[in-house]
Amino acid sequence: MPGRETAGRPSPPTERVVAVLNFLARHPQQRFGVSELARQLGLSKPTCLGIVTTLAECDYLVRDTNDKTYRLGPALITLGHTAQEAMRVDPAARTELRRLSGIAGTTAALSAVVDDRITVLDLVGPPGADVGVQVGQSYPFAPPVGLMFVLWDDAALRDWLAREPTVPLRTDGERLQRVVDECRRTGYLVERLTPAGRRLYGLMAGMSSRLPDELRALLGELVADIGERVYLRSETPQGSRQRHDISVISAPVFDHHQRQAMVVSLQIGTALTDGEIAKRARALTTTADALTSRLGGTKPAFDG
Structure with missing residues (x-):
């Protein structure tokens, strides 16, 4: 590509x-x-x-x-506000992010694919919080990075999977389908917190989709399977009180074509039980629904 x-x-x-x-x-x-x-x-x-x-x-x-x-x-x-408006970031989005951040006690982010790059559009967090990303930071939009931007759209998912990956990948099609099905049923995506994941985004920030061979080889050691960092509640025994190291919980924002326009995320960075994940996810999806409404968008209906 x-x-x-x-x-x-x-x-x-x-x-x-x-x-x-x-x-x-x-x-x-x-x-x-x-x-x-x-x-x-x-x-x-x-x-x-x-x-x-x-x-x-x-x-x-x-x-x-x-x-x-x-x-x-x-x-x-003024320049920043104008840029946000050009990217369809409603000024009221910051109010929604601030509310979400206050409920969850962590940083809330709004991001989108802009000119074939994943770009952080807005970020609101507790005083002194540092999640390692900044407004305006961008990443290559190609596997394995960007799954959260295509999970709720069949055509977008197919197009994304067909892109030249940033690193050599293997794909477990059966598990990827489980990821798609569960995320569409729940309305959100949960990513595990791993040392590899933390390094991945730090290494790729600002880089083009054509990475140097040495970096491609290093990233290949960090991430080898699409969706491998996704946490699925269905894979945890019923009633388990086990805590899981969680990186990010994300939910889609849709436009009037029922296509994903943006993604709202909570930066977690700690261990949570299933109940704690669900509580934060409810606040997150409420925010995503509010932003969808402000865009004049509509959530698509998924079978099952």
Whole structure:
């Protein structure tokens, strides 16, 4: 499958501007002078000064006149809101995510496939929470990554399975069908927390679908089967009080064509019983249904 099309040659001056903004975004509570920014980013001081001066004049940065340091500015707020609207993120979605986060006591996220990339659209969590992902972060949309975005749509699932995988895979068709059936019946997907899973997304963040051979080999050791990290309650003995290490619980948001438009997720990162999973899943699916309604969408009916 071809990678993302490039319109032309990269622009080094633009890359330097992006580097400044990305660095400050990674340190939102701090302010930096020109000398420190230049040193951190490997830029000459005159080049760095020109960049931050122009960005400050446009309100993309704010300059402290006392100590001559810079931080992110208010124009980026408007830019971010506009980008979210362009991706069909209803401003009320943040209210729904905040409610969900408060009920579950953990971070709630909204994500979608944008230009063939899985992209985090919004993220709301308890103060100080760090789940290892950020708004705007993106991942290749190809097996084994992205199952939650196609589980509730037969055509989308077939298309996704037909994509060139990011790593060599084996597929247990019988178990994958059980995953599809149970997730459609319950309305949500539960992923196990594993060391491999934690490393997988960290390694793939921001990368294209054409991964270097060395990284493909490493990822092949981490994830070898589509859906292998999915937790199915039907595979646990009835009445068991066993706790399961859970990474994420996700539920679909549908548009007016009854197609998956987005996914709402709860970042868990701890061990839960079946009852605790079900409690969080109920709050999650309520949020997903509310966002579906706001989109003017409709949930499809599945047999069984």
